[in-house]
Amino acid sequence: MVEPGKQTANRILKACSGCGQRFGCAQGEPGCWCEAVVLRRETLAEIRAVATDCICPACLSTFAEKDHAEREAATEVTAKNSNATIWAKALPHSAVRSRGVSAAWGIIALAFLAGALLVGLAIGPAAIGPGSIIGSVLSHLQVFHVSAPLSSVDEAILWQVRAPRVVLAALVGGMLAVAGSAYQGVFRNPLADPYLLGVAAGAGLGATLAIAYAAAGTDTGLLLPLAAFAGAALAVAGAYVLGRSAGGVHGTSTLILSGVVVALFMTAIQTFVQQQRSETLRAVYSWILGGFGTADWHAVAVVAPYIAVSSAVILMHRRVLDVLSLGDEEAASLGLDVRRARLLLVLVATVGTAAAVAVSGLIGFVGIIVPHTIRLLVSPSYRAIIPLSLLAGAGFLVLADVLARSLMSPSELPIGVVTAFFGAPFFAILLRTSRRMVL
């Protein structure tokens, strides 16, 4: 009944999804033989239930005859449906999917992070080789029954000095990169970074107040992160409330301007306080430059939950961020509650960033350079950008920290100097050699 006729569409040889016979198939393009067969919706649904891809002429004939008989039986009902959907016979295959993270890029990013962690643990004044590090890791895992290859001093250096520092750098780097991508997606602005809505100014003010006015004898090591976190959260909350009350229809640009206003205001207060207490300038300045010089397991334990929750929530928004890339109006017409999504994303990105800033100071550049590198190298879809930024950001900041502490050893460079000094030229080269547009 079905004649593989005289059409000229490009055919490929394919195995029938029903019986396994090989047949020529033009995948439902105009000119495919199956175009000549008209079926009712019910029959199409039946075919779809048993086959996942196109079916061969013989199989389709069977269905078509049955379809024909049923149609005869109920002529008046089906008259309206007689031009039913011929296209659905070329049954769907796997071509339609979002790219996301390919296995290759996933492995590359994981390898980059693992390599960076190993380098971070290996490099320092005491020489500890990568082999001994891996041996030491295995010895801590009871199942492998490996004896510790390191002396107790080296063990202590590795696990009490270097490891917390490396882990903290990885957490902060991953967080800043993911928060940066989230901000860029939410604001549809390639220049957005995690500090866009005043996190930096708020944290700076909080830290300055803590350093300047803490009662003598208080432990600023404990107070400072808290104050910085509170300042950062307050600044973004202020910017958001101001943006919402002033913004209305204008969407994100009002919010960004509100962030600028809040940041300027807080910076003014910070400058005033510094002026009053000029003896604190040095301490404040060194905090602002950022770094992991004081990292310990306690700091890791304090920020890890915030960073874990925050980056997990942003990861789960990767498809929502792609929807937001169509603009507020179209995202809304696709059923997305844009305001709620934006609030949630800004909220979790801010909490994570504030936690990172509280333990590491203000480290610039990571939040912009890492997501854009992924965007240029891999894909502009947030399904790739978010997970890969998490891994690459972590690895990047671990390596930057290695440079910061080893280039001028025994003194340390501020890590922000390292991220910008090495990040900027790398990004410039990438921008020149890549033909893709940024956003």
Add this chain to the structure above:
Amino acid sequence: MTIGRARILSDVSATIERGEWVAVIGPNGAGKTTLLRALAGLLAFAGQVLVEGRAILSSTRRQVARQIALVPQQPQTPPELTVAEYVLLGRTPHIGYFATETRSDRLAAERAIARLSLRQFTDRSLGSLSGGELQRVVLARALAQEAPILLLDEPTSALDLGRQQQALELIDELRRDSELTVVSALHDLSLAGQYSDRLLLLDGGCLVAQGNPDAVLSEEAIATHYGARVRVIRENGSVFVLPRREETRWAH
């Protein structure tokens, strides 16, 4: 089915039947786009839009998007996205907030792509497509949404004469075989008259006339509301509106 009984701009009230093609016409600034946005629930307004008796404004965004697909006049088409990825975004109302699309979503997107003869473009980036192809892709996204009501804001504004006709024929075909209700803003009155079942004529935010094209498109009405001198030609049940230059200018 009732979409209408809406008081949106100032006094617009209409009922749209299932399977109908209704064209919204009117001069620039008459409120055509605003009406469509209100129908899609994108605006807060006083009054009501009911879809099958259910008020749009009291439904969630997701519920509305399962009922109504909107194709804006100038859709955002991020140039780096592939056709497949873009059409899959149309499945958003069927996908959980934190979820990613399932097999059935991919099948629906696949059907929409095949229906608009876009299979050979599946993996192409949007930036590499022509205007006409891009418009089919946007329609495919709306089709993948599987909403029974399709709102189109000036679907032909960026197309040449031939492609305008092809696009409208395609929309008409989709309407018939997917049993869609179509509401479109249309600039070209002749096209509006030939493709739609009914016209809503807006002027200054008010619904000034509604009915079949033959009744709404008159030389007087167009002169009043558009300030245009036209000839209306009725032929074989179709209505053509032709712009006409003032005759005094011909004199010398």
